[in-house]
Amino acid sequence: MDADGGVVRVFASDSAAAAEADGERITKAAGLNRIAWTLAYAGPELPEGAVVWGYTGGVKAPPGRYSVRMTVGDTMLERAFELLPDPRIPEVTAAGYAAQFRVAIQARDSINSITRAIEDLAAIRAQVETVMERARVAATDAELQALADTLADKSMAVTEDLMQTRNRSNQDPIRFPPRLDNQWLELYGRITGVDGYISGGAEGAPHPGTLERLEDLNVQWEAVRIRYTDLLENELVRFNEAVERLGLPAVALPRRARIVS
Numbered sequence: 001m002d003a004d005g006g007v008v009r010v011f012a013s014d015s016a017a018a019a020e021a022d023g024e025r026i027t028k029a030a031g032l033n034r035i036a037w038t039l040a041y042a043g044p045e046l047p048e049g050a051v052v053w054g055y056t057g058g059v060k061a062p063p064g065r066y067s068v069r070m071t072v073g074d075t076m077l078e079r080a081f082e083l084l085p086d087p088r089i090p091e092v093t094a095a096g097y098a099a100q101f102r103v104a105i106q107a108r109d110s111i112n113s114i115t116r117a118i119e120d121l122a123a124i125r126a127q128v129e130t131v132m133e134r135a136r137v138a139a140t141d142a143e144l145q146a147l148a149d150t151l152a153d154k155s156m157a158v159t160e161d162l163m164q165t166r167n168r169s170n171q172d173p174i175r176f177p178p179r180l181d182n183q184w185l186e187l188y189g190r191i192t193g194v195d196g197y198i199s200g201g202a203e204g205a206p207h208p209g210t211l212e213r214l215e216d217l218n219v220q221w222e223a224v225r226i227r228y229t230d231l232l233e234n235e236l237v238r239f240n241e242a243v244e245r246l247g248l249p250a251v252a253l254p255r256r257a258r259i260v261s
Helices: 015-020 094-137 145-162 180-192 208-245
Strands: 064-072 075-083
Touching: 094 145, 094 180, 094 208, 145 180, 145 208, 180 208
Parallel strands: none
Antiparallel strands: 064 075
8 A cells, every 4th residue: 555545456365355456366375475566556457369569567656655454364464664766866856756656647547448448349349249140030130230330330440549450469560550559558668667678768757758748649549539438328329229129138338338538
């Protein structure tokens, strides 16, 4: 936990507890068990099977006061500790670390919102296909086909702006231009990635060019988000109204689907 009591990471040996807390499952055995925190908050979520280039690890935790809490049965143990700044770069101030963390979280959350939109649209397309199969069996598909085609086409168009759907291998990002998700990942890595040959950036407050690029991507994501929202509030609603008139099950939004921001 951070100094304000906010949860940084959750690790649990019970899979249900880990899932409930949106944490990571760890294994345990009789005797001494050890786990090492990577000094990072959770990284971005990516769609299953997505092929991207860029840093996908966690957001580096800024120096400050933290605490760890361990619970075993009814027993709870909590200890505080201090995460110190890198002594090799004394010129990086506390404000610089804080700015780096704040912007990295913004970038990570934008990537997560894009991922949710991609997953929601894929789930909707799959459900539409299932509904149309039932409609064909009932010989009512002619009344739905145009609406289904419009919904599927617009859904795919939004998806293709959010991710490169032609990527299959790790070399495909060379062949096909990156979409919004990978552009966000590249920026994210420049802000908080481990500095190295192909990723990462300087420690401390983001460069003005980084902030400018952040605003550029925010504008692009907002334009696509508006189309995503319009699809949920219009095309999907019209399709479901027609489906329900025919006595078929409507397309239900996935559990995580919502008007993402």
